[in-house]
Amino acid sequence: MNFLKDAGIALLGGWIIGVAFGFLKLPAPVPPLMGLIGAAGVLMGGLCYELLSQFIFK
Numbered sequence: 001m002n003f004l005k006d007a008g009i010a011l012l013g014g015w016i017i018g019v020a021f022g023f024l025k026l027p028a029p030v031p032p033l034m035g036l037i038g039a040a041g042v043l044m045g046g047l048c049y050e051l052l053s054q055f056i057f058k
Contacts, residue, residue, distance in 0.1 A: 017029070
């Protein structure tokens with residue numbers, strides 16, 4: 001449940017920054033789509049490692 005709260009706060013913060021950048025007519029400070037997909041892969045890999053290490057060493 002804590003993850004959902006943190007994810008919601010991060011999404012809300014990103015939305016606020018997006019609105020501010022749009023209002024100021026600035027380019028969005030985000031990497032291209034492939035960069036976001038790569039970052040998601042890194043996060044999923046880290047999560048899988050934690051789950052596997054808990055499963056093996058428990």
